[in-house]
Structures are given as C-alpha cells and as structure tokens.
Amino acid sequence: MNQDTVPLLELRGISKTFPGVKALDDVSFSVYPGEVHMLIGENGAGKSSLMKVLCGAYTADAGQFYSKGEPVDIRSPADARKFGIAVIFQEFSLVPYLDIAQNIFLGREFRGSIPGIIDHARMHSEARKILDLLGLELSTRTLVHELGVAQQQMVEIAKALSQHARILVMDEPTAALSDRETERLFAMIRQLQAEGVAIIYISHRMAEVFAMGDRITVLRDGKKVGSKLPGEATPDELVRMMVGRNVDMTYARSFGTSEGEMILEVKNLHAVNGIKGISLNVRRGEIVGLSGLVGAGRTEVARAIFGADKVTAGEIRLFGKLHQGAPDKAVRAGIALIPESRKAEGLALIRTVCDNLMLPGLGKAFPNRLYKASKARKIARELIDRLRISTPSSFRAVQVLSGGNQQKVVIGKWLSSDSKFFIVDEPTRGIDVGAKAEIFALIDELVRQGVGVLMISSELSEIVHVCDRAYVMRDGRIAGHLAREELSEENILRMGMHHE
Amino acid sequence: MSFALSKPGRFIGALTADLKTIAYRLAAAMVICVILTFASDAFLTTNNLLNVLRQASLLFLLASGLTLVILTAGLDLSVGANIGLSACIAASVMKLSGSALLGAASGVGVGMCIGVANGLLVALMRMPPFIATYGMLWVVHGITFWYMAGTTIYGFPSAFRALGSGYFLGVPIPVYLMFVFLTLGAFFAQRTTYGQEIYAIGANRESARLSGVPIARRLILVYTVSGAMAGLASLVFLARMNSAEGDIGEAFTLPAIAAVLIGGTSLFGGVGTVSGTLVGALILTLVLNGMNLLTLDASWQPLVTGVIVILAVFLDTLTRKRAEARK
Numbered sequence: 001m002n003q004d005t006v007p008l009l010e011l012r013g014i015s016k017t018f019p020g021v022k023a024l025d026d027v028s029f030s031v032y033p034g035e036v037h038m039l040i041g042e043n044g045a046g047k048s049s050l051m052k053v054l055c056g057a058y059t060a061d062a063g064q065f066y067s068k069g070e071p072v073d074i075r076s077p078a079d080a081r082k083f084g085i086a087v088i089f090q091e092f093s094l095v096p097y098l099d100i101a102q103n104i105f106l107g108r109e110f111r112g113s114i115p116g117i118i119d120h121a122r123m124h125s126e127a128r129k130i131l132d133l134l135g136l137e138l139s140t141r142t143l144v145h146e147l148g149v150a151q152q153q154m155v156e157i158a159k160a161l162s163q164h165a166r167i168l169v170m171d172e173p174t175a176a177l178s179d180r181e182t183e184r185l186f187a188m189i190r191q192l193q194a195e196g197v198a199i200i201y202i203s204h205r206m207a208e209v210f211a212m213g214d215r216i217t218v219l220r221d222g223k224k225v226g227s228k229l230p231g232e233a234t235p236d237e238l239v240r241m242m243v244g245r246n247v248d249m250t251y252a253r254s255f256g257t258s259e260g261e262m263i264l265e266v267k268n269l270h271a272v273n274g275i276k277g278i279s280l281n282v283r284r285g286e287i288v289g290l291s292g293l294v295g296a297g298r299t300e301v302a303r304a305i306f307g308a309d310k311v312t313a314g315e316i317r318l319f320g321k322l323h324q325g326a327p328d329k330a331v332r333a334g335i336a337l338i339p340e341s342r343k344a345e346g347l348a349l350i351r352t353v354c355d356n357l358m359l360p361g362l363g364k365a366f367p368n369r370l371y372k373a374s375k376a377r378k379i380a381r382e383l384i385d386r387l388r389i390s391t392p393s394s395f396r397a398v399q400v401l402s403g404g405n406q407q408k409v410v411i412g413k414w415l416s417s418d419s420k421f422f423i424v425d426e427p428t429r430g431i432d433v434g435a436k437a438e439i440f441a442l443i444d445e446l447v448r449q450g451v452g453v454l455m456i457s458s459e460l461s462e463i464v465h466v467c468d469r470a471y472v473m474r475d476g477r478i479a480g481h482l483a484r485e486e487l488s489e490e491n492i493l494r495m496g497m498h499h500e
Numbered sequence: 501m502s503f504a505l506s507k508p509g510r511f512i513g514a515l516t517a518d519l520k521t522i523a524y525r526l527a528a529a530m531v532i533c534v535i536l537t538f539a540s541d542a543f544l545t546t547n548n549l550l551n552v553l554r555q556a557s558l559l560f561l562l563a564s565g566l567t568l569v570i571l572t573a574g575l576d577l578s579v580g581a582n583i584g585l586s587a588c589i590a591a592s593v594m595k596l597s598g599s600a601l602l603g604a605a606s607g608v609g610v611g612m613c614i615g616v617a618n619g620l621l622v623a624l625m626r627m628p629p630f631i632a633t634y635g636m637l638w639v640v641h642g643i644t645f646w647y648m649a650g651t652t653i654y655g656f657p658s659a660f661r662a663l664g665s666g667y668f669l670g671v672p673i674p675v676y677l678m679f680v681f682l683t684l685g686a687f688f689a690q691r692t693t694y695g696q697e698i699y700a701i702g703a704n705r706e707s708a709r710l711s712g713v714p715i716a717r718r719l720i721l722v723y724t725v726s727g728a729m730a731g732l733a734s735l736v737f738l739a740r741m742n743s744a745e746g747d748i749g750e751a752f753t754l755p756a757i758a759a760v761l762i763g764g765t766s767l768f769g770g771v772g773t774v775s776g777t778l779v780g781a782l783i784l785t786l787v788l789n790g791m792n793l794l795t796l797d798a799s800w801q802p803l804v805t806g807v808i809v810i811l812a813v814f815l816d817t818l819t820r821k822r823a824e825a826r827k
Contacts, residue, residue, distance in 0.1 A: 331712025345710050348703030350770055359700050359711040362693040371693050
C-alpha cells in the first residue's frame with residue numbers, strides 16, 4: 001500500500017439529507033490504489049447512503065469528489081462509471097437466463113459488421129479473458145441461474161472489471177458465502193489489490209474486517225467517527241466507536257417487574273427461510289426485543305412463528321398450547337403480525353381505512369359472516385379515535401394517509417381482532433419522530449393491557465430503550481440473550497457481529 | 501378525526517366511489533338509449549327492450565361469477581368452454597333420463613366441477629390464473645368435442661325450454677334470473693365477510709394473507725362460483741337454442757370479460773362491483789342491438805366492442821388519476 005501516492009478517489013465533506021433524516025453529514029473518505037478500505041457501522045449509520053452517493057444513485061447535497069487529485073462531479077451512474085467506480089450490491093443485478101458473457105456485456109454488446117447484429121464470438125473471447133484474469137474456469141456460455149451465489153458474485157466482479165473499474169465497492173460480499181467460497185473471494189480480492197484496484201468493503205464481520213482491511217473507517221449517524229489501521233485498533237474499540245448515537249427518545253416506559261404468564265414459547269424452531277434452532281419466549285406484559293444486524297434472520301423468525309414461512313422442525317406454544325399452521329390459524333389463535341413492509345404486506349392501499357382496520361377482525365365482529373357496513377364503520381371510528389389516526393374519514397383510501405398514520409392503521413387492525421400476542425417488525429420504519437413516540441406509546445398501552453410483544457428493530461437504541469429484554473440474532477441463530485440490565489447497544493453489537 | 505359526518509358532501513363523496521362509477525355507466529347507457537330512440541323507430545318498443553334485457557341477462561349470468569374472480573385479481577378464460585360442456589352434458593342427461601331437473605342439475609354440476617378444478621390449479625398449485633384457465637379452456641373444449649363427436653342433441657321438454665324462452669307477466673324468465681343473481685351477487689360481495697375478504701385479496705394478496713384471510717379457500721370459492729354461473733348460463737342458452745353442439749359457448753368468453761371491464765371492475769383486482777357488471781352487460785348489448793336495428797354490418801361488432809372496452813377503461817384510469825391528484 002502506498003500511502004504517499006494520490007488517492008484514487010477522495011470525498012470531502014459529503015452531505016446528503018432526506019426529509020427528516022440527515023443520511024450523510026460531512027463525510028470525508030479516501031481510497032488508494034491497491035487498498036482494501038473497510039467501512040463499518042451499525043444499521044442506518046450511513047454506509048448504504050455513502051455507497052449510493054459513490055455510484056451516482058444519489059447526488060450529494062454538499063461536498064466534493066476528487067479523482068486522482070482532480071475535482072470531479074458524480075451526479076449519475078454514468079459519471080461513476082467514467083471514474084472507474086463499480087458497485088457490487090448484495091442483490092445481484094444479473095439476468096438469470098442469460099449466459100455469463102451476455103451478463104458481463106449486457107447493454108454494451110460488441111456490434112458486428114452488420115448493423116443490429118451482436119458479435120458473439122468477440123463477446124465470448126473478451127469474457128474469457130476477464131474470467132481467466134480472475135482465475136475462473138467456468139464456461140462463458142454457462143447460464144447465470146446455474147451458478148451458485150459465490151460464482152454469481154464473481155460474475156458481478158467480472159462485469160465490473162470489464163467496465164475498467166478501478167474502484168470496487170462491495171456490500172457485505174461474504175454474507176451469503178460458505179467458508180470455502182469466502183476464501184476464494186478473499187484470494188481474488190488480494191489479486192485485484194496487487195493489480196492496483198482499490199476496494200471499498202462494507203462488512204458486519206469483525207474477523208474479516210481485521211483479516212482483509214488495510215484501513216477501517218467507522219460511520220455512525222451519517223458521520224464519520226474515525227479511521228483506524230487494523231494494527232492500532234481492537235474489536236471492542238471499534239464497537240464502541242459504532243455505538244453511542246445521540247438518542248432523541250422522549251419516551252420511556254415503566255419496565256415490568258413481576259413475571260407474567262407465559263404467552264409464547266418457541267423451542268428449537270427451524271424453517272425453510274433459513275432460521276436454525278430458534279428458542280425464545282415472551283411473557284404477558286413484556287416487550288421482548290429481537291435484535292441483530294440486517295440479514296441476521298429476525299424477520300424470518302417472525303414469519304415462521306406467524307406461519308407465513310414453513311416451519312421444518314421445532315415447536316411453538318401459545319399459552320402453553322401447541323400451535324402450528326398458516327397465518328389464518330395464527331390470527332385465530334390471537335397472534336398479530338405488524339410486518340416490516342407496511343405497503344407491501346401490511347395494507348391494501350387502494351381500500352379504505354375502515355376496510356383495512358376491519359380485515360383481521362371480520363370473524364370476531366360478524367360471527368355469522370353477514371357484514372354490516374354501519375357496524376364496521378362504528379368499530380373503525382372507535383379505532384380511529386382511540387389511535388388518533390388522522391384521516392378525514394374512515395372511507396378514505398389508506399394510500400392518502402401519512403406514513404405514521406398508515407402504521408397506526410396496521411397496528412389498529414389487530415385491535416379489531418382481539419390479538420393477544422403481537423409481533424412488530426420495524427414498527428417505526430420511515431415515520432417521523434413524533435409519530436414514533438406515538439407508536440411506542442401505543443405498544444406500551446397494549447402491553448399494559450396484558451398482551452405480549454416481540455419487537456424487531458434495526459435501531460439499536462429503540463431496542464435498548466423500549467424492551468424489557470432482548471434476543472440477539474446472527475446468521476439465522478440466536479446468538480445470545482440480554483436481560484434488562486445488560487441491554488446496551490454495545491452488548492447487542494458485540495453479540496450480533498462476528499468476532500471471537 | 502371523524503368530522504366527515506358533519507359534512508354531508510364529503511360523506512357522500514367518500515362513501516360512493518363505487519356508486520359513482522355505476523352512475524356514470526348508467527348515464528352512458530341512458531345516452532345510448534336516447535340516441536337509439538331517435539335513430540331507429542324500432543328501438544323504443546316493448547319487444548325490443550325486452551329482447552335487449554334477455555340478451556343482457558345471459559351475458560350477465562356469465563359475467564357475474566367472472567366479476568368475483570376478477571375482483572381477486574384473477575381471471576377465468578374457461579367460462580365459454582364451460583358453457584359448451586355444461587350445455588352438452590345437461591342436454592345429454594336430459595335426453596337419457598327424460599328429467600329436466602336432473603339435466604339442469606348436471607349442467608350446473610359440471611360447470612361447478614370445472615370451477616373447482618380452476619380454483620385448485622390457481623390456489624393450491626399456485627398457477628397464474630390466466631394460464632390455469634387458458635389451459636382449462638382447451639381441456640374442456642377437447643372433452644366436449646370428444647364427447648359430442650360432431651353430433652347435435654336437440655328437442656327438450658317445454659318446462660325446461662321456458663328457462664330460456666318463457667315469459668312470466670310478460671317479461672322473459674332469464675330477466676328474472678338476472679335480477680335474482682344480481683341481488684345474490686351484490687349481497688355476497690357487499691354484505692358478507694367473504695365478499696370483504698375477496699376485495700382484500702384482490703387489493704393486496706400478501707396483506708390479506710398476513711391478516712389471516714384463508715386465501716386458498718376464498719380463491720377456490722370464487723372460481724367455483726364462476727364455474728357454477730357458467731353452468732347456469734349454459735342452461736339458459738340451451739333452453740333458448742333448443743339444441744346443443746360441441747362448439748356452442750366458444751363466442752362467450754371475451755364478451756363476458758368485456759362486460760366486466762365495461763362495468764368498472766379492475767383487472768388488477770380489488771375494485772369493482774357486480775352491479776357495475778350488469779350495467780356493463782347492458783351497455784354492450786344496447787350497442788350491439790342498436791347496430792342491428794340500424795342494419796349495420798355485423799362484422800363491425802367486434803371492433804365496436806373493442807372501442808367501448810378501451811374507452812371505458814381509459815375513462816376509469818382518467819377519473820382515478822384525477823381523484824388521486826385531488827388528494
């Protein structure tokens with residue numbers, strides 16, 4: 001690594017604001033040829049925003065880019081490509097039913113001598129050269145959907161290199177890889193490094209941060225906390241740098257002291273969605289956190305308990321009774337799910353507030369199956385008043401409400417069905433601070449009335465401030481349990497990240 | 501919060517999105533009637549109007565079940581083929597047993613079975629409705645052709661024939677059937693929790709599933725109803741034609757879908773009404789009737805149908821967009 005040369009890319013004072021959130025605040029950052037620059041931070045620290053600014057998906061509000069010392073503008077993906085920046089996202093952008101060569105040159109196919117004809121021979125020979133460079137022995141005619149995740153990642157890298165990328169941005173590249181595949185990826189990264197490619201590497205795994213990083217930069221709340229050389233930092237030190245966000249929570253609840261009746265007990269649960277050996281319990285009057293980094297399997301646990309994804313082993317007990325089955329059974333058993341994605345899973349946006357509020361409770365309100373609009377409206381109006389949902393009327397389509405009010409509808413619909421156990425998945429995503437406090441007040445009220453709540457949140461501070469205790473997940477398993485007095489962002493991160 | 505009640509204008513404006521859609525369509529139907537009254541002396545006669553209603557009734561019977569399917573964001577392309585097989589089996593059973601009731605029951609039964617098969621394919625095998633029912637269309641046609649082997653069954657008891665060509669108090673029997681099933685359909689869609697769940701499935705299937713709606717059972721139900729309604733429509737048609745052949749029913753599928761779309765039901769699901777479908781069937785029938793009266797060449801009918809469908813859906817998109825812009 002030549003620290004004395006000019007950085008391949010340098011960012012100075014980059015800021016990016018979204019309504020209500022400062023995603024990036026005066027971030028400066030540089031990467032040198034042949035360097036692996038690790039970028040770490042907890043969920044929402046600004047890593048993804050920074051990456052999107054780098055690849056031109058977002059335009060920075062303030063700040064300046066320098067390419068090899070020259071000031072430049074990056075305002076579009078095309079600009080980013082021009083300066084040799086390529087991003088490999090966690091979700092690949094490959095077309096499954098095209099072959100490797102076609103994917104590498106997608107949209108940039110070589111033209112033959114006849115207009116409109118693609119020069120396949122040249123495309124395959126060029127693709128071969130790149131694959132050879134990366135030491136991949138696959139045929140360029142292999143269809144991408146036949147490849148494993150690791151190989152698809154290699155194809156993504158090949159695609160980036162074919163665009164003469166000098167700066168590769170990788171977002172948790174090892175998240176879906178086996179140990180052996182990870183080794184191969186690391187070998188490839190070292191090779192690229194030797195050729196002078198700069199790599200910006202976002203990671204949640206402490207071990208690889210130290211194994212691969214030449215430099216480590218920590219982000220928190222959109223700000224750069226500091227940069228360290230691996231030799232001068234310890235994992236604990238990095239974790240401390242990552243936590244400590246300034247919490248602005250006007251809300252605090254009185255934590256339960258007495259042990260309530262057991263509501264949910266999950267033992268050794270395995271499911272097709274990848275969770276393994278999950279055991280946890282929730283008592284009456286408790287908010288139990290389910291924490292961990294994005295992708296650790298928290299939502300998957302919720303979906304398995306609710307029956308939305310198939311359970312393969314283990315047992316779920318609700319009030320001591322064995323429970324299994326599809327969501328309709330779960331709802332009848334008194335389980336409520338407030339899903340992660342309000343719009344895709346929580347609401348029928350084109351239907352009215354009343355229709356949405358009533359849906360899970362139709363059976364309760366109309367046991368003889370005869371629907372009375374007047375009664376539905378009355379129940380809906382009560383819920384609208386009780387939850388202080390701001391809507392001109394109960395007949396308005398839910399899509400016209402604000403995010404916070406939509407979220408209240410998602411919670412409110414379970415009040416019409418008399419649910420006893422609530423799974424809330426990211427209840428405050430995309431809503432403003434005031435509405436957040438209201439949502440928590442609502443959850444608190446439910447708990448005081450004797451329900452049990454399992455709460456998933458990516459905001460560690462929410463878990464710390466709201467939950468009676470929390471489980472921390474990692475790689476589809478429960479990594480540990482934290483009692484109220486042990487609950488801190490540092491402890492959650494320490495359990496949720498990979499380091500021994 | 502609920503200040504809606506204090507403002508009657510807003511109350512009505514919000515409550516009646518569906519009613520408004522129907523009112524626009526009724527108005528369009530009235531305009532067509534007025535134009536036709538002036539254009540042709542033969543239009544505004546009791547005979548002709550009853551004829552229009554009778555033709556619309558067959559279309560509506562078929563389209564009403566289909567409406568429920570489309571409300572779930574599904575589609576049933578097999579309804580025409582269903583009419584063919586149901587009519588032929590009903591005819592054949594009636595001939596063999598001599599019982600009109602047994603024949604009618606078997607016609608509806610066959611229709612229902614085809615519907616159940618569609619429902620199972622869509623709900624349990626998770627096939628896209630378009631593909632499942634398109635495949636079913638060919639399968640059912642195939643069975644009908646094999647079963648009939650080019651023969652024709654004709655001549656049915658007069659009690660049965662009354663179903664298609666009889667009158668009660670001067671009004672054709674099928675018209676009564678139309679209003680009975682309009683009432684049943686509207687009641688089912690608006691006044692039962694099943695109906696509510698069907699709208700919810702069409703509006704957002706995943707949110708309905710996660711709200712505890714048993715998706716598979718509801719889907720099987722709507723496809724079964726659609727099949728049974730096709731079976732019933734086949735009886736009316738059979739009774740009117742007094743003969744059954746392998747290829748009857750082929751011409752019904754696309755007009756039935758047209759009636760549903762003209763009636764304001766969205767192919768994306770979650771929006772629409774059975775009553776709208778009735779008006780849709782009326783509009784389509786009125787226009788075709790008018791073309792007949794004005795002795796326009798029948799070969800123009802498909803083109804006109806197409807224009808009406810596109811126009812109706814276009815106006816819907818336009819008004820919905822404007823409504824959203826206002827919000």
